[in-house]
Amino acid sequence: MGDSPVPSVATSAGNTVAIAQEARRRRAALRSLLIASAAAFAGGVAVVLVQLGVGLVSAGYPPAVQALVCTPLEAPPAAPPSLAVEGDVILPLVQFFAGTRVECRIDAPGADYATWSVVGPVAWVLSGPLDTTLPCQTREEFARQDAAHLRLASCLHLRATQPGLFLVSVTVMQRGIHGFDRARLAVRVVPAPEAAPDAGPANARLEATLRIPAATVAVTRNADLSASFREHGLLPESRSFLRTVHQLAPEESFVSATFHARSAANASPVTIAYVPEQRAVTARFTLRSGPFVDRWSGWVSGTVSIELTRQEPAREIALPEASLAVPGTAVLPLPEGVSAEHAEIVLRRPETGTAVTLKPGEKALLDSVRVTARLVDGGLAIEAAR
DSSP: OOOOSHHHHHHHHHHHHHHHHHHHHHHHHHHHHHHHHHHHHHHHHHHHHHHHHHHHHHHTOOOOOOEEEEEESSSOOSEEEEEEEETTEEEEEEEEETTEEEEEEEEOTTOOEEEEEEESSSOEEEEEEBOTTSOOEEHHHHHTSOGGGOOBOSEEEEEEOSOEEEEEEEEEEOTTOOOEEEEEEEEEEEOOOOOOOOOOOEEEEEEEEEEEOOEEEEEEEEEEEEEEEOOOOSSOEEEEEEEEEEEOOTTEEEEEEEEEEEEEESBOOOEEEEETTTTEEEEEEEEEEOOTTSOOOEEEEEEEEEEEEEEEOOEEEEOOOEEEESSEEEEEEOOTTOOOTTOEEEEEOTTTOOEEEEOTTOEEEETTEEEEEEEETTEEEEEEEO
16 A cells, blocks of 8 residues: 655644734734734824914913003002003003103013013113013113113103103013003103292393313214024024124223113123224124024114214303392203313303303302302303302
8 A cells, every 4th residue: 555645734834824824914914013003093183183282272372461550659649540542442541750760660470571661752762572570670770781681660650851752652462372462651851949039139140151171972873783584494593793783983992881672582792892993883793593493684774872072172162141130040951962060151241251260060250249150950050149
């Protein structure tokens, strides 16, 4: 009898079953992997959609200015609060006497950037990241900050010196939200009350002349500095700037210069330098900007205060004629920018032609009348006594 084929057939059948089982295991593993990948992708998409929804909901609620209040620190207001009309808008109105120190404060929960502005006889703007933990600032304290670490308090200390009607406005924003909110307040500054001068007969006309000697005088020049950088690439970028802010005149000499910031973001400290070869004052700084996927920009804005000395020649300045009561006081206004601290003052009576020369703070005799000259704010006061 020949060999039996049964074992060979059994072995072949066993191999076929093993191969089929291995194929089923592979298909099951591949199916599990595909199901896990799909679940992970769906979970990621769900997280992104939830974050987008939260962002869209939050974008509908920009920060709000709940209060803008200005109160005097030294004296009561000039009048009770009232209302002012600007076009079709009715604004709160407060009144202060000239020279009063005023505290202006905002309450804006959720805001992280603010802009203060004042429009009127004197106008200015302060803008920067809002820090509610800071104590009240003055404009000078804000300007003295480093441009790279600028912070704006929610409270400002101001002094109302110039009479007139002012519009105080504050605008608040929040990073990532396109909306903003603004509050405005009308402020009227009125002259401080003065005691009525004693009446006296105006019995003498008086002419005054200033003899100003040649001198070296100190001069302050203010130059605006403003720049921005908005180039956006794949990565954050930066650019260095070099600006000439003042060119010295032949009679001027450089002493010092300081930068006072009004607003800055993503900016390096501003370096001020004097270039003797060019007789120029320069400002050097660097601005940064973000990539195109997060388009934040860099900017800096402020004022460069330049201290100079200037050679002034000797000159004579005739002041307006005045009537002088005896006893009494006459105040002669000085031209703007003229200092009489070291000048000689020549006083003359046109009726008699008599004249006398004296310096500020000195006394002299003019036709039996004792006259004293002294400097006051913006003028020359002549006092007469028998």
